[in-house]
Amino acid sequence: MRDPSSADMQMVLRKVLNMTAEQAHAFVLAHRDAITLADTDDAVLRFVSTSPGAIGVVDLYSLTQDVNVVKIDGKLPVEQGYFLRGN
Amino acid sequence: MVGRMIASMVCASFLVTGVTSVAQQTAPSQTNPLTAALPLTTKSPEARRLVEEALTLYLDRVEQEQSIEILRKAVTIDPDFAMGHEVLAQISLDSAEQVAEQEKAFASRSHATSSEQLVIEWYQDAAEHKLIPAITKMNDVLNQYPHDKWVVWMATWWLQNQAQYERSLAVYERSGITDSPGLINNMGYAYASIRQFDKAFTMMDKYVAALPNDSNPQDSYAEILRLAGRFNQSIEHYRTSLVINPEFYSSQFGLADTYSLMGDQVRARREYEIGFQKFTLPELQQILWKTREAATYVREGDNDGAQHAFQAIADYAHSRQNSQAEADTYRQMAMCEQNPKQAMAYLTKAEAAAQDGKNALKIALSQELAQILRARVELALKMGNKDLANSALAQLEKMSDSSDDMLIENAYHGAAGAVLFSQHKYDQAISHLEEDSNNPLSLKLLATAYQKIGYSAGAKRTTETLTNLNDPTLEQALVVPAFRKCSEGSGCNANAKTASLKH
Numbered sequence: 001m002r003d004p005s006s007a008d009m010q011m012v013l014r015k016v017l018n019m020t021a022e023q024a025h026a027f028v029l030a031h032r033d034a035i036t037l038a039d040t041d042d043a044v045l046r047f048v049s050t051s052p053g054a055i056g057v058v059d060l061y062s063l064t065q066d067v068n069v070v071k072i073d074g075k076l077p078v079e080q081g082y083f084l085r086g087n
Numbered sequence: 088m089v090g091r092m093i094a095s096m097v098c099a100s101f102l103v104t105g106v107t108s109v110a111q112q113t114a115p116s117q118t119n120p121l122t123a124a125l126p127l128t129t130k131s132p133e134a135r136r137l138v139e140e141a142l143t144l145y146l147d148r149v150e151q152e153q154s155i156e157i158l159r160k161a162v163t164i165d166p167d168f169a170m171g172h173e174v175l176a177q178i179s180l181d182s183a184e185q186v187a188e189q190e191k192a193f194a195s196r197s198h199a200t201s202s203e204q205l206v207i208e209w210y211q212d213a214a215e216h217k218l219i220p221a222i223t224k225m226n227d228v229l230n231q232y233p234h235d236k237w238v239v240w241m242a243t244w245w246l247q248n249q250a251q252y253e254r255s256l257a258v259y260e261r262s263g264i265t266d267s268p269g270l271i272n273n274m275g276y277a278y279a280s281i282r283q284f285d286k287a288f289t290m291m292d293k294y295v296a297a298l299p300n301d302s303n304p305q306d307s308y309a310e311i312l313r314l315a316g317r318f319n320q321s322i323e324h325y326r327t328s329l330v331i332n333p334e335f336y337s338s339q340f341g342l343a344d345t346y347s348l349m350g351d352q353v354r355a356r357r358e359y360e361i362g363f364q365k366f367t368l369p370e371l372q373q374i375l376w377k378t379r380e381a382a383t384y385v386r387e388g389d390n391d392g393a394q395h396a397f398q399a400i401a402d403y404a405h406s407r408q409n410s411q412a413e414a415d416t417y418r419q420m421a422m423c424e425q426n427p428k429q430a431m432a433y434l435t436k437a438e439a440a441a442q443d444g445k446n447a448l449k450i451a452l453s454q455e456l457a458q459i460l461r462a463r464v465e466l467a468l469k470m471g472n473k474d475l476a477n478s479a480l481a482q483l484e485k486m487s488d489s490s491d492d493m494l495i496e497n498a499y500h501g502a503a504g505a506v507l508f509s510q511h512k513y514d515q516a517i518s519h520l521e522e523d524s525n526n527p528l529s530l531k532l533l534a535t536a537y538q539k540i541g542y543s544a545g546a547k548r549t550t551e552t553l554t555n556l557n558d559p560t561l562e563q564a565l566v567v568p569a570f571r572k573c574s575e576g577s578g579c580n581a582n583a584k585t586a587s588l589k590h
Contacts, residue, residue: 062226064226064227065224078491
């Protein structure tokens with residue numbers, strides 16, 4: 001995942017983790033074997049595409065053909081009511 | 088500034104073999120991304136030279152019509168030149184030609200390399216509302232050719248059409264290209280779109296310095312100054328552009344647009360008429376500026392004048408068998424018509440024209456139908472006809488569910504927000520209206536909704552955005568002047584006044 005204190009991660013912190021940036025940092029430290037931080041969407045994509053079983057979060061417009069998009073509640077990012085959209 | 092985003096949860100592809108295969112096809116191992124250039128495959132070296140010349144003329148010299156003529160020659164020499172057809176489809180000013188050339192590009196793509204096929208399929212996916220495949224193909228092309236000027240131009244241009252201005256700027260920055268006046272120009276607009284005017288003006292200074300004897304840098308500078316509300320400076324730059332090249336018609340119409348935004352509609356119409364008499368315009372440009380001229384009557388509150396001017400445009404579009412333009416014009420007539428029954432009749436005509444579907448891309452017709460449904464929802468709300476509003480909204484929701492086109496989705500959110508606002512469900516209305524935050528009609532409701540729920544900072548920010556909106560569009564004409572008047576304390580309804588004054 002991207003650094004929890006980065007601007008792009010604010011929505012994920014709020015909607016997925018329900019944590020502050022500090023709480024998220026502590027959570028990442030406590031799960032270093034399972035969570036990897038990346039500086040950019042490209043780095044997330046590189047890691048996910050080469051790590052079977054890995055899941056990451058990137059901006060819709062960063063997608064490449066190297067990864068599959070995971071539906072949330074049966075919805076793709078472009079569908080009405082998709083969970084991960086907002087400010 | 089961080090805008091609204093859509094995040095995607097991604098996992099490793101299970102189709103490892105398939106992905107590897109595509110990667111081998113599309114990224115030749117001998118290709119170095121630092122120097123790689125997108126191939127332009129044709130059996131005719133002359134056709135390739137013509138397309139390269141056309142691209143330079145279009146991007147860096149803004150000679151669009153000359154560029155189109157050259158591209159037409161290129162695809163006549165080699166009718167199987169897939170990228171030649173694709174570039175022509177993208178820059179043509181004739182809607183029928185855009186449709187035909189996109190079809191030819193797609194049909195002839197087997198004559199091109201896998202990279203060119205990826206470009207053509209990216210645009211084809213975009214035209215068919217398939218946003219995720221379009222994005223992945225764009226990024227795959229970009230990853231192969233991050234420093235190729237034409238690839239960077241195609242990606243930044245497409246992203247800006249998707250309102251992804253910050254991403255477009257990131258693609259440009261990564262490219263390291265600093266010597267393309269056309270890209271500098273586009274990035275100036277990208278900064279202006281996110282209201283970073285200081286950076287936009289820096290880009291414009293570079294653009295003027297790169298082409299001091301050309302009109303377009305002055306014309307772009309003028310437009311960005313106008314967006315920033317610096318009207319007198321804008322006019323100076325438009326005048327300079329016309330001194331450099333008196334035939335640069337976009338500056339003549341830019342002058343007219345600027346006078347209209349300044350509130351001088353008589354002067355604006357005089358400048359439009361000078362342009363129409365002096366220049367023979369391509370069809371889409373003729374319709375564009377005739378529409379802007381019609382909006383001057385709206386700014387004056389002259390309903391009869393507006394309807395008369397719009398009807399002439401609808402008749403012209405009909406005579407040219409341009410269904411999308413005809414539909415769009417009837418929709419605009421409905422938006423500014425005071426009599427609800429007559430407005431509804433215009434929307435019926437708009438729908439009929441869109442259904443007719445002559446000489447328009449499928450995507451453009453779908454987008455137009457969505458806009459018409461949105462106008463129907465707003466009109467029904469004005470008439471107090473809840474059933475009609477709900478039924479039009481349901482149709483729009485169905486369209487939006489089956490499409491991933493941003494414009495259709497925005498139309499749905501704007502309409503859904505308006506319905507919820509009318510029911511005083513402000514929290515729910517806000518979540519929809521925020522999705523349509525480039526539309527003055529939604530911004531106006533959003534400012535009031537924020538105020539109603541006690542979010543004063545949001546109301547203040549939205550009010551400022553709306554007050555400073557200087558696009559010469561009909562929506563701006565319908566909303567912003569009245570909203571500004573309201574901010575000054577006179578002539579507004581209670582809702583708007585609440586939003587604009589109490590922050």
